[in-house]
Amino acid sequence: MTETLATELQRRIDLKTKPPGSLGRIEALACQIGLVQGTTMPRMDRCQLTIFAADHGIAAEGVSLFPQEVTRQMVLNFLAGGAAANVFARSVGADLRVVDAGVMGEPFGVEGLIERRIGAGTASFLTGPAMSAEQCAAALEAGRALGADGDWDAVAYGEMGIANTAAAAALGHKLTGVGLDVLTGRGTGLDDPGLAQKRAVLERAAARTGALAPQEALAEYGGFEIAMMAGAMIGAAEAGRVVIVDGFIATSAALAAVRIAPATRAAMVFAHRSEEQGHGALLDALDAAPLLSLNLRLGEGTGALLAWPLIKAAAAMLTEMASFADAGVTGPA
Numbered sequence: 287m288t289e290t291l292a293t294e295l296q297r298r299i300d301l302k303t304k305p306p307g308s309l310g311r312i313e314a315l316a317c318q319i320g321l322v323q324g325t326t327m328p329r330m331d332r333c334q335l336t337i338f339a340a341d342h343g344i345a346a347e348g349v350s351l352f353p354q355e356v357t358r359q360m361v362l363n364f365l366a367g368g369a370a371a372n373v374f375a376r377s378v379g380a381d382l383r384v385v386d387a388g389v390m391g392e393p394f395g396v397e398g399l400i401e402r403r404i405g406a407g408t409a410s411f412l413t414g415p416a417m418s419a420e421q422c423a424a425a426l427e428a429g430r431a432l433g434a435d436g437d438w439d440a441v442a443y444g445e446m447g448i449a450n451t452a453a454a455a456a457l458g459h460k461l462t463g464v465g466l467d468v469l470t471g472r473g474t475g476l477d478d479p480g481l482a483q484k485r486a487v488l489e490r491a492a493a494r495t496g497a498l499a500p501q502e503a504l505a506e507y508g509g510f511e512i513a514m515m516a517g518a519m520i521g522a523a524e525a526g527r528v529v530i531v532d533g534f535i536a537t538s539a540a541l542a543a544v545r546i547a548p549a550t551r552a553a554m555v556f557a558h559r560s561e562e563q564g565h566g567a568l569l570d571a572l573d574a575a576p577l578l579s580l581n582l583r584l585g586e587g588t589g590a591l592l593a594w595p596l597i598k599a600a601a602a603m604l605t606e607m608a609s610f611a612d613a614g615v616t617g618p619a
């Protein structure tokens with residue numbers, strides 16, 4: 287009888303010089319990585335973070351603490367290497383690229399930025415769809431191509447888009463049915479009246495539509511960066527890469543990706559539990575248990591980058607750690 291790969295992976299892990307199960311969730315992670323790459327000797331050397339940036343029409347409703355121009359300014363900060371995501375990427379040895387998925391205003395026309403603009407920001411989803419079905423399909427397709435491109439072992443997706451916690455909450459609500467009381471959070475740091483206002487806006491926006499298919503929900507309430515992230519996750523999973531999922535907004539994209547292409551779920555490793563209040567509900571909808579809980583609430587892929595060393599270590603355990611037989615260590619009695 288042929289062993290399945292999952293059984294073979296577990297057997298190899300159990301033969302390593304340690305009490306069975308003693309590396310806990312690192313063992314489960316190692317199994318998952320082996321399954322994603324279809325081998326008992328996975329390679330986990332190279333990680334890339336792609337940051338997708340776009341603007342949101344819903345920002346006009348005062349749902350963020352920060353003004354919309356910060357999206358554009360932060361794109362330039364990423365390109366200059368000065369943002370948290372740049373610092374963490376350098377610190378953990380990950381590559382980083384930045385995609386303009388649809389920032390307000392004119393194209394940047396600057397060196398080093400990947401231009402995949404679907405439009406100059408979405409429309410406000412308070413009064414109509416954030417984007418057309420065609421724009422949504424184009425964003426998914428551009429993302430899918432970026433996810434499939436290159437030869438990274440693991441990929442992470444970050445985002446920058448003022449007001450995108452509002453979009454992620456609305457999208458998450460339509461995809462899961464979880465209430466906006468649960469899913470609406472403070473984002474960049476709204477105070478209590480700001481949070482109440484954001485929730486009221488989202489309740490009105492959600493009442494505009496009934497039940498929606500996943501891709502319809504993405505077009506109605508998503509953002510260009512969220513749709514492109516979802517597409518990238520699908521493309522990367524198809525290419526046999528580990529997909530490291532960051533915080534609240536990335537998880538809303540992950541949920542859309544899994545609803546559109548269910549096989550994507552198997553490639554996903556959930557990096558951390560964000561401080562954003564709705565994150566737990568989106569993680570539950572994906573039956574996801576994140577690796578870290580560090581009270582992060584930034585996005586950009588920062589949490590995903592911090593999880594990369596754990597993922598790399600899990601693969602190294604599988605490929606480099608001695609077995610009892612290799613090392614001449616006596617096994618369990």
Ligand SMILES: Cc1cc2ncn([C@H]3O[C@H](COP(=O)(O)O)[C@@H](O)[C@H]3O)c2cc1C
Pocket residue numbers: 349350351352356360445446447448449450451452472473474475584585586
């Ligand atoms: C300087 C700055 C850097 C950021 N980096 C990520 N975000 C995060 O905050 C935004 C979402 O929060 P909200 O929905 O409240 O606008 C996104 O751009 C997200 O990536 C930032 C926000 C700011 C202000």
Ligand SMILES: O=C(O)c1cccnc1
Pocket residue numbers: 451473474532533534535536560561562565582583584585586
């Ligand atoms: O969890 C996140 O991704 C997040 C939370 C707050 C603001 N921006 C991003």
